[in-house]
Amino acid sequence: MKKLVLAFITFSSFVAVAQNAPLRNQVSVAANKIEQKMIAWRRDFHEHPELGNQEIRTADIIAKHLQALGMEVKTGVAHTGVVAILLGGKPGPVVALRADMDGLPVIERTPVSFASKVKVQYNGKESGVMHACGHDTHMAMLMAVAEILSGMKKDLKGTVKFIFQPAEEGVPRGEEGGAEMMVKEGVMENPKVDAIFGLHINSQTEVGKIMYRPGGFYASVNDLKIIVKGRSAHGAYPWSSIDPIVASAQIINNLQSIISRNLHVTENAGVVTIGAINGGNRNNIIPEQVEMLGTIRALNDADEKMLIERVIQVATKTAESAGATAEVMIPYSVHYPLTFNDVALTEKMLRSLQQSAGEENVRITSPHAGAEDFSFYQQKAPGLFFNLGGMPKGGDSKTAPSHHTPDFLIDESGLKLGAVTLANLTIDYMEMSQQKTKKK
Secondary structure (H helix, E strand, O other): OHHHHHHHHHHHHHHHHHHOHHHHHHHHHHHHHHHHHHHHHHHHHHHOOOOOOOOHHHHHHHHHHHHHOOOEEEEEEOOOEEEEEEEOOEEEEEEEEEEEOOOEOOOOOOOOOOOOOOEEEEOOEEEEOEOOOOHHHHHHHHHHHHHHHHOOHHHOEEEEEEEEEOOOOOOOOOOOOHHHHHHHOOOOOOOOOOEEEEEEEEEEEEOOOEEEOOEEEEOEEEEEEEEEEOEOEEOOOHHHOEOHHHHHHHHHHHHHHHHHHHOOOOOOOEEEEEEEEEOOOOOOEEOOEEEEEEEEEEOOHHHHHHHHHHHHHHHHHHHHHOOOEEEEEOOOOOEEOOEEEOHHHHHHHHHHHHHHHOHHHEEEOOOEOOOOOOHHHHOOOOEEEEEEEEEOOOOOOOOOOOOOOOOOOOOHHHHHHHHHHHHHHHHHHHHHHHHHHHHO
């Protein structure tokens, strides 16, 4: 029965996409015309990046563009977010499209003429700010989609909600932001969203390619903080101490056994990483405490629960065995659920992806250990999130600079495909919904 249902969905999708050929041609022509403007937007955003919840200049540019297109625009959503509504000329579903807006505290090292020179104070230290994850391209593509679809709104069979979201990379402890806050403030309601689409450019996937995955795509994430407390002493007399540094070293080593011994590795992957450890300030003083920061990644809810429980157990019991104590905070400041692509929606929209990029350029990929707060939207409506190639043709994915690094680089020739694909997903989903209504 399941195979019959999927076959029917595939056939219906094929019919709907075929019927939408004239509109897709309009999308293609419009995308060609707007490509250079889209690249200019991207370069401007790249040169002037802003951190999460601080995207004031960025939001102003986006809002003015959407207002100029005649849309209903709301600003200040979840601090600096922008949401716009495009009413199509015909009744139909509400489709949401999302782009993230924030940069990262990274000093840029790329050779491009529009490299960021922005400096800020971050965690008490001077830092650069860089669009080191491609959010500048996401905004530029979605601005282009807004212009393309506005130009054909009389033919749209439904409503489009454009979501420009701040703080995808997370916010400082104690602050709110990002997709979770946007959802709390009602971004998926009024009008209620029927389906949501989003993409992430990828610096290690060749331009022209689209990678997708039904079901679990990006991992859930929980950051963690562990405070190990012991007893300070002179470094020459360690027997007078309860050494939190030695206890912390044992905790770090023992945490590594969780993935290898507790996770069912033939079914799912997972990650437990300690990314920072701080304790002491002198060579001959055993400090009183050590602090560690880390991250936990999982690809299903059961594994997420198990990993959290085991990290707490391993850290506290290992510290106890050394005579120390460990306080474990999970999540410490960030929790994103699993980014889960609705299986039926993904199957239904596959033909649209293939028509946009070419069937040979659309491939299923492995799950990602990276995390995405797009997952919060998917808890409110069926969603499809996919990766778009941004590596120059013929590049080597093993040596291409990865995301969140100073050398992160994107080939701008891939932006047009992203805009075309988001626009096509919108009009094709609307057409499929019309067919479903007629059959009823």
